[in-house]
Amino acid sequence: MIKWVSFIVASGVLGFTAGGFASHFPGSSNDWASWVQAVGSIGAIVGAFLFGDRDARRRRAEGAAARQNLVDFAVLQVEQVSQCANTMSYRTFIQAWEETLRPSILQARRAIAVIRLDELGSPEAVFEFAAIQLSLDQYDELISDEIRKGTDGSETRRTLISIADLWAHTVGEKADTLARIVGRRRWSVQWDGRQESSQNQFAEEHV
Incomplete structure (x- = not known):
């Protein structure tokens, strides 16, 4: 135009x-x-x-790329939580969550909070972005609540894995949808289909 x-x-x-x-x-x-x-x-x-006009278009493109980088950073932090939950012992994961994982999630939440909704370009993009923000808040609380229960054992570890896997899947899916809406490309979250059963189990219990 x-x-x-x-x-x-x-x-x-x-x-x-x-x-x-x-x-x-x-x-x-x-x-x-x-x-x-x-x-x-x-x-x-x-x-x-x-x-x-060309300079204005260049600035808009740079702004869109910067916003996408912030969203990708948030997805990366959530994916890291999922990976750690699946590979670490219960106690090791709790220590990692408190010392590095949760601070990184909080940093990601602060990072994407600077994105202005009016710059996303459409109501659909605003909806997907808001869903990502909400997911960062809700799943953070779910994991923290589960840890605060203080129940050691395989069942608690499986619950944490289910939460973390569903979190990574949800945020990655929303970020992919947002990228398609705004016409940007993003790195692909590597999702392991073998974890689907644990996602479904947790979703059925908590929805």
Whole structure:
């Protein structure tokens, strides 16, 4: 749309200049000098408009890329929680959650909080982004609540794995949808289909 507007403006200015030149053909050196000055001024105005438009589009693209990077950072932190829950022992995971994992989640929450909703471009993008923010809050609390129960054992560990896996899947899916809406590409979350049963079990128990 902006390209067409720029083309129409440039064509209109060129047509106006050509018409004026044809109807007032310069007959002296002074007339030629005036025409050269006028054409130069018009060219400078058109150039400023076109280059300004290109610069604005570049800034919008850079802003969209920066927002996508923040969302990807949040997904990466959640994916790290899922990986640790699946590979660490119960006690080791609790220590990692308190010392590194949860602080990283809180950092991700603060990072995406700076994104302005009016810059996302559509109600659909706002909805998906809000879902990501809500997920970061809710699943953080679910894991923290489960840990606060203080119940050691395989059942608690399986519950934590289910929460973490469902969290990673939910956030990754929402981030993929958001990226498609705003026309950006993002890294793909590697989702292990073998974890699907634990997701479904947790979802059925808590929905």
